[in-house]
Amino acid sequence: MHSGLSRSISALNSVATGSKPADLVLHNCSLVNVYTREIVPDTEIAISQGRIAYVGKNASHTKGKQTVIIDLEKKFVTPGFADPHIHLDQFVTPLEFVKKSILCGVTSLFADSIDIASTCGYRGFSEFVKMTSELPVRIFHVIPGGMPVDRKFSHGKTFSISEEKSAMKIPDVIGLGEVFSWTKVTQRDPKTMKTLSAMLERNLVINGHTAGLADKKLNAYVSSGILSCHEPINFDQVLERLRLGMWIMIREGSIRRDLTEIIKFVHSNGVYTDRLMFCSDGLDPIDLTKFGHIDHCVRESVKAGLNQVDAISMASKNCFDYYNMGKDLGGIAPGKLADILVFDDLNKLKPNKVFIGGRLVVSNGSIVSKIKKYTIPKWMTKTIKLKKITENDFLVKSKSDLVNVNVIDMKTEIVTEKSSESLSVYNGNVLASHEKDVWKVAAFDRISGSAKHTVAFLRNFGAEIGAFASTWSFHENDMIVIGSNEKDMAIAANHLAKTQGGMIVVNNGKILSFMPLQMAGIVSTDNFEKVTENFENISQILTDRGCKFKKPHLIPLFLPFLALPSIRILFSGLIDVKTRSFLKVVTG
Ligand SMILES: [Fe+2]
Incomplete structure (x- = not known):
């Protein structure tokens, strides 16, 4: 689906007051509220035009003749999960990946497609964005950041400044991907400085990669507007970065699994979790089948002692807050897009139903909506x-x-x-x-x-x-x-x-x-x-x-x-x- 975030305020407003009927009402839910970090029983949710119009004890005023009513029989509902940093250009096509990860409750992916860009340049990147736009989940893209590491040795393709500017205008492109060659930042490489400035001027998010950075150089990197990192492998590195105002994506994927080592200290030190997220940084098909995706991160964090609702917030709300999308996504509240997971059991965390934009995509643990196949161009x-x-x-x-x-x-x-x-x-x-x-x-x-x-x-x-x-x-x-x-x-x-x-x-x-x-x-x-x-x-x-x-x-x-x-x-x-x-x- 196009991740377009448009909305009709008056339509939602009318449904909330009962002037217009809702399209869908979810009845009898136990709502995991990521704003108050509580589970609220006996909740009703009314949805109109893909967004939530009403959340409360009684949505009967929103029910009309055409309204679909689903009794969730006290099941738990949470916001859809997000992977804030994934290399989606690996192993399988986005469609094949999504067919599995949606069953893990992942409704939004933030793709950093460095390898498609390095092999096929800007043309390949924009084609890849198109390839993902018809899928039933939301796929946001970042412009690959900092390629190549060193032109002296590399033939890999990269984007010119004007291509980067064109990419910024693509609706699903929301920022700059991991700036992994950090020396380009700390040594103020002119093209890198231009790219970072252009992103900041447009209020776009810049993802970081700070492995090996500390003190002066880390400060220089953060002061350049790069506010996240998925590279910390222990709690000390997490804390050092949180103290500088960064956001941390705790990596649990096929390249490394850092979650357990970090989370046990997050829990025992009582660290504020609002700036923590989970990311995969890429998942191979064996790991996706064996472990799952962001659902696995929530389960493992709870096993390591973290509060369940804190872990669910890290898997949802925090990612959208980081990307400046909190007004549209991340929680179940009026005005938000209706990306909703329904669970029989919050410990097992296998979604029974998945709604994306109010549309039922998964039911009884299987995909029920049609997924359009994309024809990959010959070139x-x-x-x-x-x-x-x-x-x-x-x-x-x-x-x-x-x-x-x-x-x-x-x-x-x-x-x-x-x-x-x-x-x-x-x-x-x-x-x-x-x-x-x-x-x-x-x-x-x-x-x-x-x-x-x-x-x-x-x-x-x-x-x-x-x-x-x-x-x-x-x-x-x-x-x-x-x-x-x-x-x-x-x-x-x-x-x-x-x-x-x-x-x-x-x-x-x-x-x-x-x-x-x-x-x-x-x-x-x-x-x-x-x-x-x-x-x-x-x-x-x-x-x-x-x-x-x-x-x-x-x-x-x-x-x-x-x-x-x-x-x-x-x-x-x-x-x-x-x-x-x-x-x-x-x-x-
Ligand atoms: Fe990465």
Whole structure:
């Protein structure tokens, strides 16, 4: 649905006084009131033209011949939940995602679609906004903030100032996405300053990313108008930011799960929760099925000791207050849009019914409204611009018999350390070493179609395979190929080029597993179940074959991500993140 927030004041006013009948009356509710933090029994709610007109003990004056009356039999009603920061351009189409997350009571999503923008530019971003506008939930968008991390190394697409201004005029675009390259703020990069000023002039919200920031630099960041962060991983970081007037989105998603560590201290320290929210920062289909979405955050917070209504307010009201939408959304009160969840049991928190804009979308735990399918334009499924790749593209040449090389040492799926290794050379090519768990890793520019690529070395992958490749990597979207031999690496790379993107595992010339990501090389056009199956299969094969990490797909996703220390690879070279300089692959 278009998230348009228009309203007819006189229509609502007339229903509230009984001059006009309501469209819908919800009778006999136990109302979770997020304004007073209480549960009010025996409440009636009258709805007209998608908004709430009356909340009180007796709505009989709003009932006319055409009014639909639903007896909720003392069930609990709460405002719809929101995810204030999610990367929706991952794994499945927005439609497939929404079909699952709506069953978790999520009626509003705030999408930060960085990867669609980095692969398809402004045209892709505006198409993605259109793609979500017909869905039954409200999807608001932020303009990706701070791309690329460093133009010196990147070919990823970004928005010009004039494109940013056009994006601000799109009705569902409500602010700027996480400004993850915070050095651009603390060093007052001219384009970043212009973007931030333009947002503030228009009263738009700017989302933050303050990992690693403290004291002076954190103050500089906040004083630039960036008032939220989803990166705190412990209570001290939360408190430091709350004290500076920031809002915190507690992250509980597929990249990290920080909720339990933070909430137990929020509870024991009696912290005021009005500036706390929950966000996923992206959910893969396995996690969405296994844990749920924002409903899971509420359940886990209550388990950690938080008051139930406080947790529900964090899942709803606080998000809309943060985005300056509190007059329209976030609570059940006159004038608000009728996004309402109905629960049999507030502990289980599985919605029996979901109303969005007064329309019944979920009943008895199943979707009952028609969801319009969006046809993805062909050009968005033709974004892998790679020429034929051969084994020669993966050679690292040397005239010696034994060489020293710089190595990306994988400490976790995400954390890297710079290290070195001595490797043998055969026929002028430096070889990967099974014995030392040292692999070849290549990054290709697959966005602009240049033949540029870099081949380097990576330690600690561990799986008994020939190659693992992905066209999806955060923000840069280089094609990453990790491999033990050049032949399998070339097979993996060429298959991804031919099929227009995905993740693939190859061994001894055979494809062991393949997850197509046809839209922009980052999102699958298959249905949720098929994507889940493919994703499980990729993860399982790598784990069964000895990969040392639980979520191997995160390795190619983060390898080119320059916002994190300490050594990364992009098509342009092997990079020391701290000094922002290229490193030699072979050092001697
Ligand atoms: Fe994020």
